[in-house]
Amino acid sequence: MVMTPAHSITSLNSEGSQKSADVIVIGAGIVGAMCAYFSIKAGLRTLVIDRSTVASGTTGAGEGNIMVSDKSPGPELELALISRDLWFEVGNDVGDSFELVAKGGIAIARHDPTSLFDFAKSQREAGVDCRVIDRSELYEREPFINRSIEHAVYYPQDGQCQPMLAAANILRHARTAGAQLIPHSDVLRIEKSKSSTGSLLKVHTTSGEYVAPYVINASGTWAGEIAERAGSSLPIMPRKGFILVTAPLPPKIFHKVYDSDYVDNVASSEADLQTSTVVEGTKSGTILIGASRQRVGYNKNIDVSVIKKLAQQATSLYPFLADTQLLRVYNGFRPYSPDHLPVIGEDFHVQVCITALAMKVQASGYLQPVAN
């Protein structure tokens, strides 16, 4: 634990209209929930502030994939491997309450598989468990896949969870252990304030003021705004994505199955629309179809041409989907950083405002180091 005794405050107490804690987490999405979980475990008095409610941000729009397969060797993959194991540890601790499964992923190539196979080889050298599977194993694992698809790599480590349930239940667990949630409080300003116990940060919100020696910025796509309100900056932009949800069906898709061009799209810096086929079943029977990426600010509009494209691509992977009804379509805004990496660490402009912006639900497992 980095916190010095001078910094720790013995109880989450009210000083006049001010509440104080050891750490304030801004944002009750999956990253904020994980931060609270690990902070409480480290014995810190933890306060979580959200301008709305739990999972009201991007966590409520995510697919919940916990993937190692889409990451190229480098720091993000190293973190992803640690994070993946942490997810299952947290799952064991919190209990089977958020549909966490190690279902495995399958990346396919429709034509020339060279880049898919080379990518897998580089990942294998970096410690990822993956292997090329032949047609018969592919069709055994995915009996309903289009039989014109012949090239595939299997990633047994890929997992999935239901992100809203994950945020809610992990935060509930932390709250049972003493963390406090302050919903419906917009963070307006963060400033340094001196006190007899050392230097503190004061968080001004629409519901009052809160002070702590450490503030974690877990506000996802809005992390740039929060950084600004603390007198700093962060180049985070929204990247819009659509998900199509089918009617519940008996299980027909058993892994997360995606076209390997997905990896290029995730890593792309283009602002224009990119789509790649990502299909998977969920425990509740619905099938989720993605994935689109577009940088169009916070424009929530439903774009029928994007939906059509996603549906067509998914149908070409799984022909039975042509006769399956969609229940709904929704979109959300992924946090996008110019270098595509999660932003984790101390903000030296604010001194002790720690940014814990994870690019993916998955990255929330990265946050144990932050809490530590």
Added chain:
Amino acid sequence: MKTFQFQNKSIPFNEGDSVGAALLRAGIKSLRKSRINGEPRAMMCGIGQCFDCVVTIDGKPLQRACITPARDGAQVGIDESSAS
């Protein structure tokens, strides 16, 4: 009075009623069983959003009882298309 059929029962309805409203008036709440634990499922949102109330109508699955207008002589049944 106009009627439709649900599990061999004639369900009366007024012009403009939804299938779900007519079933509820006839005292039928459970429209199907849940996929995972086989628990009874009824209308929940009543406004076409949750898909808890799906039935088959004239053989067509996934019809939302709460927003589908009742038709004279229609055959309404339990939707098992999502059962595993």
